[in-house]
Amino acid sequence: MIREALPSWLHYYEKDSYHGENSAMPMQDETNDTVCPVARSVDLVGDKWTILIMRELYMGATRFEEMQIQTAATPQMLTSRLKALEANGLVERRPYNEKPLRYEYLLTDKGWDFYPVIYALRAWGEKWCKNPDEGLAVHFVHRACGHDVGVASVCPHCGDPVERKDLEAVISNRFLGERESRREAFKRK
Amino acid sequence: MIREALPSWLHYYEKDSYHGENSAMPMQDETNDTVCPVARSVDLVGDKWTILIMRELYMGATRFEEMQIQTAATPQMLTSRLKALEANGLVERRPYNEKPLRYEYLLTDKGWDFYPVIYALRAWGEKWCKNPDEGLAVHFVHRACGHDVGVASVCPHCGDPVERKDLEAVISNRFLGERESRREAFKRK
């Protein structure tokens, strides 16, 4: 007996059954009851676990276990969200090992394109959810000019709008340490 | 008997009990177990209803009923999320009428500052969740130069990074119609 693990509002569209720039959009069905792009996005990614998983993917994690460790999601949450992300075309699942069969998860173009949302969440969190003594969790350096862009979306030094691919991420020691200790705690369990 | 309506992971910080740029940040308690700004943001706004409510506030809605109509949230969801948004300093509740006592909800600076997240969700939705025949749900026109910025965060005409306050929103007829018919359906109920 299969237990449905996905919340019903978090839509899940089979590949190639929809139109849109990259074929992953609801057609005229009842779920598509709004033209609001925010509501449509939220229908695909509007929950905590999905957002944290996307963050991990941008952090470079590709494996189930690492995502489980860093997001603290239960395996069910992870499975259901990854399935939805795959069905919705943000993520691709691919075997990296044949025996035993093991999979990794990779961002698609559509998934990479979602990055500005995470970047904006980061900027807001860095500005409004911080103790005075804390530095940035991750520094982004504009490769073209070598300057730290802070939390801006336009390089404060050369004025160009920056995309993730133009930036070098430098993870703070505190954040690195935190991530490492989660790994250790998981192994000790 | 009070029934807790907020999911336990959606944090709720009493005013002035925390530090941060505008006093709304967890201190050293157990919930603040990460320096990741994305995780911290998600702890305050990482759910569907909160995002839709924020969207409505940016659309200009200030009233409980209008938000209920446009988000399709039940009154409980709305109440709990608005309380959290207020406690977390993104929204202010203010009486607009004394007898009977009626409240409206207004964005604070912290709430306005969240706009880039919604804008990024919009851009992604407009690019990836759209049928070919659909135009933009909302056009944003750069007041300074009179040009439509499309989905960009930098005006394609004058090259300036744009903020919400620099933009004139022009809601499409389709979106307007949809919103009006939700209102009618609600009244008929």
Added chain:
DNA sequence: ATATTAACTATGAAAATCATAGCGTCAATT
């Protein structure tokens, strides 16, 4: 008196999530 407006509250049923444990396949170690 009755209806209407608008911001909510109440309650039981349904759904989603959590906590904890376990499975299956393989390779390496004892």
Added chain:
DNA sequence: AATTGACGCTATGATTTTCATAGTTAATAT
């Protein structure tokens, strides 16, 4: 040969959250 460890998951019952539907309250308008 048996055990241990990796690692991507699945199973299950208890708990928490949400949904659907209805109702309350205070005041004005009819």
